[in-house]
Amino acid sequence: MGFRCGIVGLPNVGKSTLFNALTETQAAQAANYPFCTIEPNVGQVAVPDERLDRIAAIAKSAKVVPTQLAFVDIAGLVKGASKGEGLGNQFLGNIREVDAIVHVLRCFEDDDIQHVANKVDPIADAEVVETELMLADLESLEKRVPAAAKRATGGDKEAKITASVLGQALELLREGKPARLTEPKDEEEARLFRQAQLLTAKPVLYVCNVAEDEAATGNALSEAVFARAKAEGAQAAVVSAAIEAELVAMPAEDRAEYLESLGLEESGLARVIRAGYTLLGLKTFFTAGPKEARAWTFPQGAKAPQAAGEIHTDFEKGFIRAETIAYEDYVTLGGEAAARDAGKLRQEGKEYLVQDGDVMLFKFNV
Numbered sequence: 001m002g003f004r005c006g007i008v009g010l011p012n013v014g015k016s017t018l019f020n021a022l023t024e025t026q027a028a029q030a031a032n033y034p035f036c037t038i039e040p041n042v043g044q045v046a047v048p049d050e051r052l053d054r055i056a057a058i059a060k061s062a063k064v065v066p067t068q069l070a071f072v073d074i075a076g077l078v079k080g081a082s083k084g085e086g087l088g089n090q091f092l093g094n095i096r097e098v099d100a101i102v103h104v105l106r107c108f109e110d111d112d113i114q115h116v117a118n119k120v121d122p123i124a125d126a127e128v129v130e131t132e133l134m135l136a137d138l139e140s141l142e143k144r145v146p147a148a149a150k151r152a153t154g155g156d157k158e159a160k161i162t163a164s165v166l167g168q169a170l171e172l173l174r175e176g177k178p179a180r181l182t183e184p185k186d187e188e189e190a191r192l193f194r195q196a197q198l199l200t201a202k203p204v205l206y207v208c209n210v211a212e213d214e215a216a217t218g219n220a221l222s223e224a225v226f227a228r229a230k231a232e233g234a235q236a237a238v239v240s241a242a243i244e245a246e247l248v249a250m251p252a253e254d255r256a257e258y259l260e261s262l263g264l265e266e267s268g269l270a271r272v273i274r275a276g277y278t279l280l281g282l283k284t285f286f287t288a289g290p291k292e293a294r295a296w297t298f299p300q301g302a303k304a305p306q307a308a309g310e311i312h313t314d315f316e317k318g319f320i321r322a323e324t325i326a327y328e329d330y331v332t333l334g335g336e337a338a339a340r341d342a343g344k345l346r347q348e349g350k351e352y353l354v355q356d357g358d359v360m361l362f363k364f365n366v
């Protein structure tokens, strides 16, 4: 489906370590990013979901296919990016292409690893990156808002709405706040706001990269980041990239024990992937049979034919109905046949709003 999370951060904060762990653990096929000369790496990463394994066990599926999310390693942030210095313009362009930003912040102390500003201060680091993004948005809106206002006086209704919603964003940026805090009045404002593709309107997940012995608890630095995230309408997670790198290097059967010895229930990567998925407002439906059990991604608010279209365009075009079982029913009753007998297999039509966890079988006509 092509939803992408871009990994950004200052030099030496642990971006590559995290990205490599993400892609290695999934044995991803890293592909080159087609649109730019600095070619940030893209990794397709499987989204961990226990529900899929339970469904596969019940359906006795031969194959289990998770849904995927793309992570893009966006290289090269330098101070002054918004002014087009160095790799700046490419960097901003790369961010424009992603749907959400995973912002890695160094929260570990290690005298051997140099910090660009010679001090470990994730809040100051976050500000460096965010200031560049806000300046880029500010510069673009300083032009776009007056232009839209001018068109509005000429009677252009859409321009009037654009001027209003982007004007609100401009005010926020002038106060040093991200455009994400803009509150569109209605669906039309929301649509035009999305269309404006502002960099600081993209959802952000801060990844606090902590030392190995702080992965379970976090530390004072990560706490400060969590507070900042809350104030900005962003998300945050604690991860130790060092642990993740070790985990992917060890045999799969040793990982659980290692995690347990560190007081962790699951890998930080699993949390980052899931958080990225949630951040994008993505939901999952399942298909299940003896051949395969598979998880599919759909955007929140999708109707049944659109979900069917995730599998094949023919399913969408020729959609008749969707035989649907809620995940809980599927699991508690023990599969499709039992759910059908219990009257829990619903025949859903074109207007059905697909729910997270639905197990679906599409009937279509081509």
Ligand SMILES: Nc1ncnc2c1ncn2[C@@H]1O[C@H](COP(=O)(O)OP(=O)(O)OP(=O)(O)O)[C@@H](O)[C@H]1O
Binding pocket: 009, 010, 011, 012, 013, 014, 015, 016, 017, 018, 076, 108, 110, 113, 209, 210, 211, 212, 239, 240, 241, 242, 243
């Ligand atoms: N949680 C951690 N604890 C200790 N060391 C870490 C941790 N995370 C990363 N490192 C180390 O920090 C160094 C920098 O990491 P990495 O190369 O991933 O950073 P980067 O952000 O990709 O840098 P650049 O942008 O310069 O490529 C590496 O030596 C890495 O092993």
